[in-house]
Amino acid sequence: MILGCPNQDADHIFPLGILDHSQNIDSLLYCNFGWRARGIFIDVKKQDLPTPKHNIFFGHLLTLKTYIDKLPKDAHPFIAFGQMARNFSGGIFYLDMWPFMDPVLMCTSATAAIETTQKTVLATKKPRSLESWFIPIAGGPNLFTMEEDDWRFWRNTFNPGFSQAHIMKLVPSIVHEVKAYQKLLLEYSEKKEMFLLDEVTLWFTMDMIGAIVLLDSKRTKNPLAVALLSQLRWKLSEQELNPLKRWNPIRPIVEWHNSRQMNNYIGKELDKRYQDYLSKIKRGDNVRSNSVISLVLEGYLKQSQSKKPSITLEKRFKSYATYQIRTFLFAGHDTTSSTICYIFYLLAKNPVAMDKIRHEHDNILGAELDAAPKVITENPQILNQLTYTFAVIKESMRLFPAASSIRQGVEGVSIRDDEGRTYPTGNTMVWILHQAMQRDPRYWAQPNDFIPERWLAAPGDPLYPVKGAWRPFEFGPRNCIGQGLVMIELRIILALVIRQFDVRDAYEEFDRLNPRSGGIVMVEGERAYQIEGGGAHPADRFPCRVSLRKQGAL
Template identity: 45%
Template sequence: MGSFEVLSAGRVASVCLTACAGALVYLVVKGYHARRTFYRLRQQGMPMPPWNPILGHLLAVPPVMKTLPEDTQQPDAFEALCKAHEKEDMDSIIYLDMWPFADPMIVICSPVLAVQACQEHDLPKPPILHAFFNPLAGGDNLFTMNGPVWKRSRALFNSGFGAGYILEQTSHIVDEAEIYVEILREHARKGDMFSLDDVTCWYTMDIIGTVTLDSRLQSQRQHNPLATAMRRQIRWHVLDNEWNLFIRWNPARPFVQWYNNRQMDRYVSGELDKRYAEWKEDENTASSRSVIHLALAGYMAQQKTLPRPPRLDPAFKAWAIVQIRLFLFAGHDSTSSTICYCFHLLQSHPAALARLRAEHDAVFGTDVATTSQKLRANPALANQLPYTTAVIKETLRLFPPASAMRGGLPGVSLVDAQGNAYPTEGTNIWILHSAVQRNPKYWGGGDPAAFHPERWLVGPGDPLYPPRGGWRPFEHGARNCLGQTLAMLDIKITLALTVRELDVRSVYDEWDALNGGGAKAAGKGKVKTVNGERAYQTQVGGAHPADGFPCRVRFRV
C-alpha cells in the first residue's frame, strides 16, 4: 500500500510538472510570435508607441494611467495612447502589443477605418468577447456568434425590434416610466441625494423585461430574482482594466457568479415552460413578438412531429436562456446610462433644456399630467420630437455606452485616405466609439467635445454636419444594434415625462466632500476628471457615469 501511494504521488507530480512545462512552452511560443509580429509591423512603419522587444508596449500604459482616474473606462486610456502616438501622415490608428495581457491589438479612432472594419469588410467578432459576455449571458450569444449561426439567430429576432412593433410597446414603456417618475418625485419631496444611475437601471430593466419576457418584472418597487441576479452579476463582473489582484482573484467570485447564473437560468427556464404550455393549449396566444415568443416560434417551426413534445428540448432551452439573458443585459444597461447623461447635459445647457421643454409643450400640450395619456392614445407623437431626438443623439455621441471589437483576417487591410494600408491579420480591432465620435479631424463646428444638438438638424455643408460613419453608438452594417429603436423610444418617453416637471442635478461636489473625492483627491495626487468632466464614464457592465451619478431632484418652479 505504501509503495502504491508513493508511486501515485510520483505520477501526480510528474503530470503536474509536465502540465507546467507545457504551459510555459505555450506562453513562450505565443509570446515569441506576438513580439515577432510587432517587430515586423514596426519595420513596416505602422503607428505605435515606443516598442520594447521583451515588454512590448506594457511600459507605455502606466504614464497614461497616471493622468486618468483609477476607475475610468479603458477606452479613455487607449484614446490617450492613440492621440499621443498616431502619425501625422496617417489616420487615427495605432497598434498595441500588450502580451501577455492581450493578443495583438489595433486601436481605431477614425470613422473612415471604422466603416471599413464593420461595414465594408464586416470583420468577425473575436473570441476575446466571450470573456466579457459569458458571465452575463451564460454562453455563446447573438453578440459573440459569427457566420450562419449568427445569421439564423438574428433573422429569428428581427421582427421583434421593427419600428412598427416597437411603437406598439409605447403603452408598456409608459407603464414603467410612470413608476420611475413617481420614484423621482419621492426623492424630490425628501430632497435627498441618491444614485440616479442605480434608480434608472432598475427602471430600464423593467422595460426590457416586458419586451423580452412579455411580463412585468416590477423590480423598481420590489425584489425580482431575475433582475436582482443580473444586476448583482454586473457588479461582480471583473473587467480587463481591474489591476487590483485582491479584487480580480476574489475567491468568493466564482460562487457568487454561479449562484447568479443559477437564479437567472431558473427564472427564464420557468418563463419558457409557462409560455410553451400556453402555446400548446392555444397557438393563438403566440401572436406576441416578444423575444421569448420569437424564440419559441423558431423552435415550434422546427418540430416535425405531432402532438407537440410534452417538454421543451433541453438544448433549445439552454440556447434560448442565453439569448434572453443577453437581451436583458444589453437592453437595460446602455439605455440607463444614456438617460443619466441626457439629464446631465441638459442641466449643463439651460438653452437646450428650454428648447426641449418648448418642443414637448408644442407636441403634448402644456398640461404635463396628460402626457402619459396622450402617448398611450397616439404613440406616433414620439416620432414628432426632432429636437428631443437630436439631444439624445448628441448625448450618445459624447457619452457612448460601449465600443466595438472585431477580429482581423489574413489578406484584409484597412486603408486610410492617404493610401496607407494597415494589415489586420492576427489582431483584435478595437473601435473606440468615444474617440471616433469626438475626433477633431472629422468633426467640425469648433470643439468636437462640445454639446451641439443642432448638428443633427442641419444639412450637408454645414460645419456641424456629422461625418460619414462618425456616429456609431449602435454601430452600422449587418451587425448594428438590434434594439436601437427601442432604446431611442425609451429615452424619448422618459424625457417627455420628466423634464417639464422635474430638475435633475448632479451633486458631485457634495458627494466628493463626503467621500474624499474632488479637491481632496486632487490634493492626494488622484485624478477625478476626464477632459475636465467629473461625470466621466466608468465601466460597470457598459459605460456608466462615475460614482453612480449622485444627484438631487427638485420640482420645477
C-alpha cells in the same frame, strides 16, 4: 502584407483572450503565447506601421501606464487609448497589451471603421476572446459572440420583434414602466436628499427591459435582476490589474450561482409560456404576443411545423434561447441607464437646450403634463415629431457613448484610413474607439461642445455630421439589433420626465462628503467622466439632487 511571427512558418497566432484563472495554461505554453504576441510587433516595426515605442518584455503596458497615471484611477480604459490615438495622424495604431488581451489594431478613423464593419469580411467576425467576457453574462453562445451561421439564425429569429412596427406596439408597456420611474423620482424630490441616479436608473431600466423581453412587470429586486447585476459586479472585478481581485477564487462560485439563478428563472418562464402556447394552439386561439420571449417560442413552433410540437421544449433550443434572453437583459438595461444620466447631466449644463426640448414637448404633446402618457399611448407615432428631443439623444450619445466595438482581423485583409494608407489586420483585433472618434476635430466642429442643432443641420453646414463618425449602435450586419427600441424608450422617458423635474449633478457635495486623499477627479474638464460598469457609466454613479420643476418655469 500580413502581420505574423518572426518565424514565418508559424501559420497563425492562437487567440490569447483575456486570461483568467479558469484557463489551465501551463507555464511553457503561456510563455509561448507571450513570445508569439511580442513577435508580431517585431514585424510591425519592420513594416514601419504606426505603433508606440515597444518594449520586448512589457510590450506597450508601460506606455499605457503613462496615460493612465494622468487619469482618475477608475476612468474607463478607452479614454487612455483614445488619448494615445491623438499621436497618430491616421487615427490607427497597433498595440501590444499581452497578457491582458490579444494584439490590437486601434482605430479612430471613420473610413477604416466603415471598411471594418460594412465593406470587408471583418464585418461579421467577432474575436473568440470575447467569449471569456460574455459567457458569465449570457451563459453560452450569444448574439455578441456567435459564429456567423448561428448568429444569422438567431438574429433572424429576433429581427421581427425589433422592427419599427413591433416597437410601436410596445409603447404602452414602456409608458407604464416610465410612470413608475416618474414616481420614484418624485419620492426622491420629496426626500430632498442626494442619491446616485445611475444606480436607481439601472434598476428601472432592468424593470423596463424585463417587461419588454418577458412581458413581466414585477418590480425591482426579483431574483433574475439581482443575479444579473451581481454577475456584472463580479465580472468587472476581473478587469482589475490587481491579481487579488482579478483571480479571486470566490468569483467562479458566485458566477456559477448567479448563472444558475438566471437560468432557472428564465427556464421556468419559457416552460410556462410554451405550455400556454400549446394550450392556445389546441383551442385554436391566437398565440401572438408582444414580448420578446414569445417571439422565441414562435420561432421554435415554426421549426416544428412539419411535425407535431413536442410536449416540452427541446433542451438545446431552451438553452440557446436562455442565452439570448440573458444577453438582451444585459444589453437592454445597462447602456440605456448610462445614457439617461448623461442626458440629464448635459441638459442641466445647457439651459438653452433644456428650454428648447421643453418647448418642443409643450408644442407636440400639449402643455398638460398629466395628459402626456395618454397622448403617447394612443398615438405612438407622435414620438417621431420630437425632432429636437431626438437630436438631444444623439448628441448625448456622441459625447458619452456607452461602448466601443471590436472585430476579428483576418490574414490578407487590410483596412484604409482617411488618407488611403493601409493597415493589415491579420492576427489582431480591430478595436473601434467610439469615444475618441466621436470627439475627433477631424469630424466634428466644436467637438467637445453639446450642440444638438448639429443633428438638424443641412448638408454643407459646418455642423453637419461626417458620415460614419457617429457609431453608438455601430453599423453593418452586426449592428445593435435594439437601437430602434432604445431610441423610442429614451424619447418616452424624456417626454414624461424632463418637464416635471430638474435633475442636477451633486458632485461638489459628493466630494465634500467623500473626500479623496489626493488624486485626479476630472477628465478633460468633466467630473462625470466615464467609468467601466458593463457599458461606460458616469463617475461615482452620478450623485444628484432632483426637484419638482415649478409649473410655467422655463
